[in-house]
Amino acid sequence: MSKLSIELPGLSLKNPIIPASGCFGFGREYSQFYDLSKLGAIMIKATTPEPRFGNPTPRVAETDAGMLNAIGLQNPGLKKVISEELTWLSNHDVPIIANIAGSQIEDYVKVAREISQASNVHALELNISCPNVKEGGITFGTDPEVAKKVTKAVKDVSSVPVYVKLSPNVTNIVEMAKAVEAGGADGLTMINTLVGMRLHLKTGKPIIANRTGGLSGPAIKPVALRMIYEVSQQTSLPIIGMGGITNAEDVIEFFYAGASAVAVGTANFVDPFVCPTIIDELPALLDELGFDHISQCTGRSWK
Amino acid sequence: MSKLSIELPGLSLKNPIIPASGCFGFGREYSQFYDLSKLGAIMIKATTPEPRFGNPTPRVAETDAGMLNAIGLQNPGLKKVISEELTWLSNHDVPIIANIAGSQIEDYVKVAREISQASNVHALELNISCPNVKEGGITFGTDPEVAKKVTKAVKDVSSVPVYVKLSPNVTNIVEMAKAVEAGGADGLTMINTLVGMRLHLKTGKPIIANRTGGLSGPAIKPVALRMIYEVSQQTSLPIIGMGGITNAEDVIEFFYAGASAVAVGTANFVDPFVCPTIIDELPALLDELGFDHISQCTGRSWK
């Protein structure tokens, strides 16, 4: 499987396939289906300083080739994530990328400082792009100055490399990427969800209680690819790409655009085995396309 | 059919179904399938002062529940559009909304002044949101100040009401809407396409010669609905909604979000009869939902 190994800041990945944050909980559920050690890494559910219940239900709605979610960062809080979830995960041979969130810079700093100490947390994913919370979240991810500031603050306290997760809901994604690069980011993950909405035919009201939600799934893949294509040419940061990946061909397409690894979100709901299936299928697909190693695919669209 | 009649600035529509600009040429092709007089109005292909060939091919690529296009505003130029296309269209009992484009403000002004004189042009649609041209197009549609300026310039010379077509590729759609409202717009049309990309599995290169293209079709519907929902609550301008509409239920959903009429684009390629089919199906759907008139649906999500 050495065709698939990837080295990124803080991360030695057996393969570049990572379940996306929020789509895989803390791994427990999917460990019923396969050995989590098979995965390149795991991006755990966003963690905030305190436990959060999140938004009222309904929290999801289906859309054509996609879905909306407005979970609202539900999580058991920093303490429990460290003592229970990360401890449980440490029995698996898989690096953890901890997705961290908050309502104010201090929240990010607090979570970053503590969670980055956990022995199996090899990198942080700074979630400044969650569209489903009133405070924090996306507001940090749409203003370059604020994004830079929070990146810097987190970098200062983190004992592992910091990847910043970019929001696609911006006019100029390159500007955002450059801002967090200037803030000291070690890498980028992109994209988070596009803000969308569905309305109920009978009542006329939003299907999601939070009214709007984040659009994920294959519908957003072309937007993700375009943004990765643009950003990978304009910054020197490695990119973990995501947005609608459902099969091995999609993975290659994200690499071509400029990604060095990928995350798989929504597709886990459709097929709980999607990650190991992709991992198994990649080597043959690389052979067919004539690549010795998957890293040869990175940025091929513009190199 | 009085359940479906709609009055908008400059437009007395038999029904609120309008083929979207660029997806219906100048109507000739679809007149092979049905009588164009059946339509609420027609948004003709973007017109520029001079003839344009547009971008190299391939110009389209399929995506999940959507497609990318980078036509590049191909059109026969203002003179021919007026003398040939609009003249031909004047034999049909259907108001025309002329989509106008250009590389600089002077282009918009020139096209607006002349095309708005045509007797069957009842409104202009100011295309400041085309993602597929190097100059003009989207650059006018992402900066509120520029958008306001071009709106005002066009308003000054147009003899018919001016609808401004908004780009979804912005951080803050409400700000853009307010800017063009301040510029004197009579209405809004939204949304244009999201910028996206697809890469070829074999070559690694972009499928579309122009590299990136505009994403349209059902994939973008949730984004369109969300933006219309936001903008309709924050401005007093009527909105012609579009983005992924394929059936009568979709039309109602756009009305609920805040639209007063809708345009149908990509769906024409899948089913050339989609517009008349929707028009035929709407009255029964309104009955089923308990509405006497379709205008009762407008803004129901937030009213």
Add this chain to the structure above:
Amino acid sequence: MIVKETMKVLSHKELAPAIFELTLQGQLVEEMKQPGQFVHVKTSDGLDPLLRRPISICSFNQHEQSFTMIYRAGGKGTKLLSRKTETETVDVLGPLGNGFPVDAVESGETALLVGGGIGVPPLYQLSQMLVAKGVQVIHVLGFETKSAVFYEREFAALGETYIATVDGSHGTKGFVTDVMKDLADSYKAIYSCGPTPMLKALEAGYSDKPLYLSLEERMGCGVGACFACVCHSGEGSSYKKICSDGPVFRAGEVIL
């Protein structure tokens, strides 16, 4: 264990307008133990529609490795599902969640099973298993109208069965609670599945006995990973996931 399997369609028929009974065969059935669990069904091969649909297990037969579900073909996914024929297969993930506790009632005692509309199906396996262990069952089943009624005979074969229809076209006019108020309260526990207003009415009026409620919510993963289907279970941020902690809860365990 949760299994994902491409199962064979054994039979598929329309029981009432838009109400379909689908029987599938496969090894996944071996994992079914409890009544009231559900499966997550992919209704088409491709991306349209994208998500799985949660449908209750109506009954299962270990011997034939088959199980039956009853569903309403209402939206896009279920309408597509309803077109599947006996030559075809269906992609099923399951069994999911925790169902009704059969051991809450002892042999010789009586249990009341209350179902509303498309919430009726999971009560059928429950009733069979209760009867098998010697429990007496009373069924109160609510529907919109006479034509929407299904499985009346099947339930009647297991025990006393009362029907309520909203328009009074069959059985008692009104809701299940209109039937229940006239029943002697000789039963030990109530098991129920149906629309939230019905569950709320039961919780309000019948919490003196053990009362089990099967809940519904829009789902993403169906396995407890996405936090789409949570409900409050007390103060603050405490919660239960309907898909993996439920869908059946004891009244009071969660906030409806």
Add this chain to the structure above:
Amino acid sequence: MIVKETMKVLSHKELAPAIFELTLQGQLVEEMKQPGQFVHVKTSDGLDPLLRRPISICSFNQHEQSFTMIYRAGGKGTKLLSRKTETETVDVLGPLGNGFPVDAVESGETALLVGGGIGVPPLYQLSQMLVAKGVQVIHVLGFETKSAVFYEREFAALGETYIATVDGSHGTKGFVTDVMKDLADSYKAIYSCGPTPMLKALEAGYSDKPLYLSLEERMGCGVGACFACVCHSGEGSSYKKICSDGPVFRAGEVIL
């Protein structure tokens, strides 16, 4: 007239690995007059995949109201199409575009038909119609390899037929042009359909005779409305639409 019709599958078989021959029946066939036109096919009911697929008409039979297409199941849409069975239907829009001019060659004269790979099919109807009016036909058909060859016998029944394969596993080793350079140039016109490099080679080497080329391009509408499929036809902004002005053009009419 262009018609949209849900057509019946009469037969469907695999001629060579991943190459399928599909025969459909319906009234739309009444509108087919010219060889070289195409249809726009919806390969699934829903949105996945979204767009229609342009496929050439290989032959049509007015009497039986049927027509045949031959296609490679390569991508998502054509792979789905290849699963259609004889109990099913296919949504077809057509006939589209302008085909090969049969009257460019007179009875008693000879025509050369040059096809490459999946460009071969439309030449079959053309050949039949030329033969019917008394034209002598010579076919030069290029394929990748022996196993990819289809319709050799069918073409041979109509006239002299030469095969070229890139790997030399059948017929002449090389390209169609390797066959053509050895042919007496007794023919009056060349009709061709195949990959762009082949068409370019023909245009470069054989423009002294009337030469007709059938072009391909990614399409949106297929009917001339979206400007997806244009090609330059001279200086400045002059253009032709492949879907509605073509797909067949006379060499020189458009820039390859």
